[in-house]
Amino acid sequence: MKERIVYVCDRCGYEAPKWFGRCPACGAWNSAVEVKRVEKRGKSSPSSLTQLSRVNLEADDRIETKNKVIDSILGGGFVRGQVILLGGEPGIGKSTLALQIADRLVRVGRKVLYASGEESAKQIKLRAARIGASGEIFLTNDQDIDSVLRSSRDVDFLVIDSIQTFLDSEVGSVPGGMAQLRSVTSKVVEFSKRNSTVSLIIGHITKSGEIAGPKMIEHMVDTVLYFEGERTTDYRLLRVYKNRFGPSGEVGIFEMREDGLFGIENPVFVGDDLPFGNAVACVMEGSHPLIVQVQALVSRSKVPSPRRNSIGVEHRRVSAIIATMSKILKLPLDFHDVYVKVLGGLKVTDPAVDLAISAAVFSSLVEMEIGRTVFMGEVGLDGMVRSPYSLKRRIEVIRKSGFDEIAGNFEGANVLIRNLSDLSGVIR
Ligand code: TYD
Ligand code: MG
Numbered sequence: 001m002k003e004r005i006v007y008v009c010d011r012c013g014y015e016a017p018k019w020f021g022r023c024p025a026c027g028a029w030n031s032a033v034e035v036k037r038v039e040k041r042g043k044s045s046p047s048s049l050t051q052l053s054r055v056n057l058e059a060d061d062r063i064e065t066k067n068k069v070i071d072s073i074l075g076g077g078f079v080r081g082q083v084i085l086l087g088g089e090p091g092i093g094k095s096t097l098a099l100q101i102a103d104r105l106v107r108v109g110r111k112v113l114y115a116s117g118e119e120s121a122k123q124i125k126l127r128a129a130r131i132g133a134s135g136e137i138f139l140t141n142d143q144d145i146d147s148v149l150r151s152s153r154d155v156d157f158l159v160i161d162s163i164q165t166f167l168d169s170e171v172g173s174v175p176g177g178m179a180q181l182r183s184v185t186s187k188v189v190e191f192s193k194r195n196s197t198v199s200l201i202i203g204h205i206t207k208s209g210e211i212a213g214p215k216m217i218e219h220m221v222d223t224v225l226y227f228e229g230e231r232t233t234d235y236r237l238l239r240v241y242k243n244r245f246g247p248s249g250e251v252g253i254f255e256m257r258e259d260g261l262f263g264i265e266n267p268v269f270v271g272d273d274l275p276f277g278n279a280v281a282c283v284m285e286g287s288h289p290l291i292v293q294v295q296a297l298v299s300r301s302k303v304p305s306p307r308r309n310s311i312g313v314e315h316r317r318v319s320a321i322i323a324t325m326s327k328i329l330k331l332p333l334d335f336h337d338v339y340v341k342v343l344g345g346l347k348v349t350d351p352a353v354d355l356a357i358s359a360a361v362f363s364s365l366v367e368m369e370i371g372r373t374v375f376m377g378e379v380g381l382d383g384m385v386r387s388p389y390s391l392k393r394r395i396e397v398i399r400k401s402g403f404d405e406i407a408g409n410f411e412g413a414n415v416l417i418r419n420l421s422d423l424s425g426v427i428r
Helices: 068-073 094-107 121-131 145-148 177-193 214-220 313-327 352-364 391-400 420-427
Strands: 002-009 032-039 083-088 113-115 138-140 157-161 197-204 223-229 235-243 251-257 260-263 277-286 288-300 308-310 336-342 405-406
Touching: 002 177, 032 177, 068 235, 068 251, 083 177, 083 214, 083 235, 094 113, 094 121, 094 260, 121 313, 145 420, 157 177, 177 197, 177 214, 177 336, 197 214, 251 288, 277 352, 288 352, 308 313, 308 420, 313 336, 313 352, 313 420, 336 352, 352 405, 352 420, 391 420
Parallel strands: 083 197, 083 223, 113 138, 113 157, 157 197, 308 336
Antiparallel strands: 002 032, 223 235, 235 251, 251 260, 277 288, 288 336
16 A cells, blocks of 8 residues: 545645645635545455356345335435435435434344534434434444544444535545545545445535535445425425436435425425416426426516526526527517526426426416416427327326316327417417
8 A cells, every 4th residue: 555645626626646826627726735545556466257147136235224215216225335425405304314214224223323523412312303213323423534434343324414524634624625525435435335334425515506515526426316495395305316226317205294204206396376477387307297386587678688597497498498489489588588497496307397488488478377287398499399208197196186287289188289389379
């Protein structure tokens, strides 16, 4: 083993073999932090080879958490040595979920250590009481990562809450910086692999979207989960962004109740009142049809190039829809600012949301309300509307949720919208 010194920018994570006064990547001054790297040296021993036919896919590689949502989105539970990053805004429910998983694992005889640099043992106990968690979970408030890992040799499941509050004493900088974040994470990863411990790393993301944070360590872990939703509402979406041991893209849906997070199937993210500028959509996220509320605000622009802004849906998608509407419906959108928002803090990825965006924009422009019609369909640049996939499941869920008017270009739609120009027939 050989030690090597590298310099890491504490703001953006840029790494160089030599000290730098100003970071060439992000331009920060005096942000270089000295970090020790240990490298293997000398002749390495030959690799051991395995024949493909002998690779074991037996189920015992999986550690079920018995939390239905977690097991299902992770493809059957954890895998020994797996490192999972759980990210989300403060107050969204990260610690609650971690403690609930910890509780399930303790109850099937696993040893669990909950390492918290955020909260005292008393605070954790209060949360545990709320969700009825087992008293067999071990706690530590030690923020030194080496000591925590030294105490974790016989631990099956390790929670690090949050990664930003832990410290590697070999790195000469404050907690929360990029150098610490990377170093602490790499120690946890290395430990988990060597010790076959499953580690759940909690990471804060801030509303302001600072560069610092979980994004920087995504590539180091096996699995990345992010919470979506708003603290002010009860629904939480947990999305799999990356998973080395299973499919990504799946989502789990929870409701935050008095006594913890509970899995639910098809939540309706729609309010009772739908004034003009609102439209309802049914979108598939992972394998769940979700009924969501899309809002648009169209107002006369006071600047030469009008503003386009979107929350919860891709910006480019909205721009393309606005341009198509201007052209096909001959609407004066070039003179209007357009803001689009998906309610409930959700990030919609399903293109079938297009038609609801178009309807909401139209409704806001002409100031006429639409009502509780559910829109589904991707809108092409020619204004043609496409039928969404998994149509049967969607319609089933829409009906079950108490909506009966469905609009789109498919058989079974109450309101047939083949082309954007048909929209004017719906909104009158
Ligand atoms: P928490 O898990 O502490 O969020 P994070 O770790 O992401 O910052 O949970 C935050 C909120 O959830 C807090 O405002 C209290 C609420 N809560 C419930 O509504 N029910 C519960 O059972 C628990 C434990 C928390
Ligand atoms: Mg927390």
